[in-house]
Amino acid sequence: MDDLPHILVVDDDRRIRQLLQTFLMENGFRISAAATAAEAREKMRIMAYDLVVLDIMMPGETGLSLTQSLRAERNGVPVLMLSALADPSDRIAGLETGSDDYLAKPFEPRELLLRIRGLLRRQEQGGRGRGEVSFGPYVFHLQRGELRRGEEPVRLTSREKEFLRVLAARAGIPVARGELAPEASEEGARSVDVQINRLRQKIEDDPSNPVHLQTVRGAGYVLHVD
Template sequence: MDDLPHILVVDDDRRIRQLLQTYLLENDFRVSVAASAAEAREKMRGFMFDLLVLDIMMPGESGLEFTQSLRGDGNRVPVLMLSALADSSDRIAGLEKGSDDYLPKPFEPRELLLRIRALLRRQEVQGRSRAEVQFGPFVFHVQRGELRKGSEPVRLTTREKDFLRTLAARAGSPVPRGELAPEGSEEGARSVDVQINRLRQKIEDDPSNPVYLQTVRGAGYVLHVD
């Protein structure tokens, strides 16, 4: 079950949340639900989701505003927007704010399923193709755990290599501190901050004002790559 893609459905309509949750569970997904952007943000602090199904028209923070906020924080989780607004200008607005796809209501559940699977395939291909990541003058070879600054190798400890591999695999998206800590222990989680600071000493011109390896408050750490 833990290997199944985890989807977060965000919609203020309880009936739609329940219908989508039931349908997606029947089609081999893990599913969490949220009734608002605030609730979704809270759940994203504790879980890494593979995709968001997000309603645009919600009270308080709209789906458009929520997506724009995620992208502003460097979170690249795929977003499929749902909306009763079917005008082309509304679709364009959703894509401009950072959504990956847009499906007008009412929709066929089968079409939603196909669009979700297409987005997840695209994400998987991008992840597999990332043999190397580059940030500024640095290039990190993920499989070998080798970091170079230009033509010069940068010495990394085994722990630092593991950190960079995890961060590079989700480049542009925050990784919770708990996922970087050994076995998620409290002591390990505290040591993550120390390890991150040591890594910044090696890759940042000004470790106190990082450009590549940044802290996302309440979410973890994110590696920004070229």
């Protein structure tokens, strides 16, 4: 058991905590649980975790505030946020505070498992410990929204930064247009396609044949990182 990845589940809903504990233990993880941010802080004070699954909306201190303070303390533990808030602005807020990924409730347990395994794999490789992802000659810092090619900064619009944050946090996992669009409409989907094409102009040698930011038919877009 000591060799298994140790995950801290933080959620004020007892039923969800128990379901997550059972499901994740059955899939090869050690699990601890906390009902509040204060309880989570106490557990993290005495034990290091490989990953935190954290609800945003909790009484008292929110998951956003807890994540922000962890990053201010230079605690680089990967954080996967859970929330019933599905608006893109809420996902962006979660990523801006320093979370590594964001999953809207209700979610498929298998998707949660894929996200967790992806984050742990990236942590093992050392990429997210610096808050950065790299692809080809580019390095993107998730919190600052900074993209560099070697030593040269690449200028991004605010919308391009938002898109790249979401795609980088979900690196290797397809992101649906509806998760990037401000609203689930045909016009919103077209707007996403336009923004993706503009991003490709900045990060692809051949935007018509992308290597890093690819389309996944029927699923959306995926950013492939090193």
